[in-house]
Amino acid sequence: MKMYKLFVHFLVTISCSFSVLSLEVDTYDFLMPNVWPHKDELYLCTPIRISPKHNYYIVGFEPNATMHTAHHMLLYGCSEPGSNDSVWSCGEMQSNEIDNRYNTASPCRTGSQIVYAWARDAPSLQLPEGVGFLIGQDSAIKYLVLQIHYMHHFPENKLDNSGVFLKYTKTPMRREAGVILLGTGGVVGARRLEHMETACTMREEKTIHPFAFRTHTHALGKVVSGYVVRQKESGDEWHLLGKKDPQLPQMFYPVTHPTPIQRGDVLAARCTMNNTHSYPVSIGATNKDEMCNFYLMYWVEGGSPLQQKYCFSAGPPYYYWSRAPEGFNRIPDLEASTL
CATH class of the missing domain: 2.60.120.230 (Jelly Rolls)
Structure with missing residues (x-):
């Protein structure tokens, strides 16, 4: 298992930029890195580290998943992620379970909070004007962790990159979102x-x-x-x-x-x-x-x-x-x- 290099800035990959109501919004593709769900009822997590020198505001979520693949997805904000691996097994009620492919840990080591949740082919979510989830420099959220529950195992030659496209801006929001x-x-x-x-x-x-x-x-x-x-x-x-x-x-x-x-x-x-x-x-x-x-x-x-x-x-x-x-x-x- 390769150790995940946590010194990657949040803005490494930008899919696109566009303007919504004069707000400059970018998209970050937060996806599973071609994982293999090798058994039923598997929870997998993958992290990204937010640049500690800047504030960002998440203003929308566009799921990249179907209910036939993912039972549900959760996006956690963490002070520290549960593991330094690029992917780990993170079923919270299975924390003592031994997995011969993935190391096991909770989604967050410290500072756990829910930012977004998805299931049953739910559509995209756009936050109200002027509202955003603060992450980064002045936020307790220093990492985002994507958790996906795979209800059924995949064939050995089939990999998955389900996840969510995050819509974010550097423009300060007057209203901070929470869950x-x-x-x-x-x-x-x-x-x-x-x-x-x-x-x-x-x-x-x-x-x-x-x-x-x-x-x-x-x-x-x-x-x-x-x-x-x-x-x-x-x-x-x-x-x-x-x-x-x-x-x-x-x-x-x-x-x-x-x-x-x-x-x-x-x-x-x-x-x-x-x-x-x-x-x-x-x-x-x-x-x-x-x-x-x-x-x-x-x-x-x-x-x-x-x-x-x-x-x-x-x-x-x-x-x-x-x-x-x-x-x-x-x-x-x-x-x-x-x-």
Whole structure:
């Protein structure tokens, strides 16, 4: 395995340049370096190092993949990558697994955060005008790591270069983008309709402006919904951020209510799962397992995104909104579980 030379600048290869609304935008081809997915349920990662002397703003994402090849892709921002290899095995729930072809490590060694996610032939994503993900000199993101989940192995003579075309600019953006991921652990019992739920109170003195959401489950997911909850003496107010059938293209969709979210507000998500199998299904990394994820993409004005990047609960049978420490009331059970 060749060691990846990490002293490569982000701008080594520029595919093209164009102007969007007077903004000079370039494209970087962030692709797998002709990898061989040699076994089922393989997660592979590849990194790029951002030039530490400049700031860059990612303003769009164009996927270069199909669901027949890649089950899903995640783009991580890292302070340090999980490995110095050019490619490594990075299934987060398989970190102790021995792979005779690729070394094994997590996507990030330090400073892990989600920047972008894709699945089910989702189309390109263009961020709102004036919004960008800051990477490089003044950002905690010093590396980007592309993770692809290959559900099925490839024939030995077939290699893959799936990935994403990053649209970026050097022009400073007045609004910095961020992503917070809501998810759960837990188990869906045999022949059971289950609600997998999570919630976190916002503790930082920041105002975030949500503009897009994305849902992700595997085969059992029927509806995924996300809310901002404002708890008042007169009763909780549940404002829908977005909900979607996760079997549809798992793209980022515009939020339903772009209400600003502040300290003291609660972010909450629910995945409605229908397990028709005669056996329980747990949260896990393979397609035979499940996942319950709600991604919220937002921007902040004149400041940095949230330090909190993740909001996870233990999931069923240990955690439900009805038993949460926040003491929720007026839970929108029907709305949260139906389209």
